Amino acid sequence: MIYDQVSEFISQFPVQQLERNDILYHQDDTPQFIYFIKKGLVGLFHITENGKETFLRVFSDKAMLGHRSYFAEQNYHATAICLSKTEIIKVPKEKCEEVCATSPSFLKMVLKRVATDLAEAELRLSHIQDKTAKQRIAEALLFLKLKYPDITWTRKEIAEYSSSTHESVARLMTELEELKIIKKIGRDFEILDKDKLLHF
Amino acid sequence: MIYDQVSEFISQFPVQQLERNDILYHQDDTPQFIYFIKKGLVGLFHITENGKETFLRVFSDKAMLGHRSYFAEQNYHATAICLSKTEIIKVPKEKCEEVCATSPSFLKMVLKRVATDLAEAELRLSHIQDKTAKQRIAEALLFLKLKYPDITWTRKEIAEYSSSTHESVARLMTELEELKIIKKIGRDFEILDKDKLLHF
C-alpha cells in the first residue's frame, strides 16, 4: 500500500476539508501537488469540447491522485471532483521528488498502480464494443454500489461510468426493480440479487 | 528514450527474427520476458469472449513491450502480434529486476511511458462518447498512416483501432476517395488532404 508507505512523510502536511462537488484540480491545469485522500471519495471526470463527461476513475480512502499527470509530465487530462465530504492532504510536487529520490520502492508501487489502471482503461475500451448498454449499466451498478455503498450515486454518474445516458440508466433501473434485482430507495438503491445483475 | 538508456544492457541478448502475424505473447499468459523492438512493428490486441478484437496500442522501432503486465504483476491482458517483419530482443524477467535495482531512472522512464499511455486510453474512452464512427475512423486513418506509412493497414485493423467495423471503414474510404481526401492504391491508400481528413 502506497499510503501506508508514505503516511509518515505526508503527515507533515496539513489536512484540508472538502465538501461534495468541491474541485481538487481542473482538466488542463498544470500539476502543483500530489493528493492523498485521508478519508472520503473523489471522482475523476473528463469533459470533451461539446460538454460530454466521462467518469474515468474513483478514488477512496488512502488513494493517491494527481500522480499520473505528474509522472507523465503533462497537464491534467481530467477534473477531480469530491463525491462526498473528503479530507485531503496536498503534497507539493517538489517534495515528491525527494520521496522518489530516497525511496525507489515508492516509484515501483506507483508504477504498479498506473500499470493496473492502464489495463483497466483498455479493457473498458474493449468492453464497449462487446457488451450492450444494458450490460454495461448493470456492471456499473454492481461496481459502484458494492465498492462504494455509502454514496447515493446519481443516474448521471452511473451513465458516465458506463458510457451511456441518464435516461437509459433510469429505464434499466425501473426494469431491474420490476425483476426484483434491485430496490430503489428514494434516489438511492440497493442490490437484491448480485448474480442476476452480474449476468444480466 | 528508454531503449537508448538500456541498449548496451540488452545487446547481450540474442535478436529474434519474426514475420507478420507471428505472436510475441498471448493474452492471459504469464509474463516471462520484457520485449524490445530493434526494428519493425507490433500491435497489441485484446479479444473478448465472443471474439471481438480491439486494437489497443502500436509499438515500433525501439519500443518496449510486455512491461505493463510485468510491473502490474498481472498476466497479459492482450495479445502482441507482429504487423511486419520484426527484430525482437527478449529480456528474461529476472534480468529486469537487476536493471530496476541498479537504475532508478529506468523505473521513472517506464512510469512516464505507462502514465502517458493511461491518459491516451482514457481519452479514447471519452472520445467514443463524443464523436461519430466516421470521425473516429478518419482520425484512425490519419494516426495510423501518418505515423506508420509503410504498413498496408487492413480495413479490419483500422476498424479495431477506431471502435468500428471493417464495412464502415470501407464505406468511409470510398466516400473519402470521391471527395479527393484520400486515394486508394490497391489495398493501401495515401492521404491527399490532411486538414479535410482531420476536420471531417
Added chain:
DNA sequence: CGTTAGTTTGAGGCAGATCAACTTTGGTGG
C-alpha cells in the same frame, strides 16, 4: 493462374440516443 484473405456494396433492422414534458426528492431557509 488458382486460391484465399481482404474488400466492397446493398439491404434491413434495431439499440439506444435524443428531445420533451412531467413528477419526485430532499435540502434549506423562513
Added chain:
DNA sequence: CCACCAAAGTTGATCTGCCTCAAACTAACG
C-alpha cells in the same frame, strides 16, 4: 417544522447511425 424549489429522476415518442448479414468482387502471393 413546514413550504418551497432547484436538482434529479421518470417516461414516452421519435429518429437515425451504423452494425449485421449476405453476396459478389478483387488483390496479391506462391
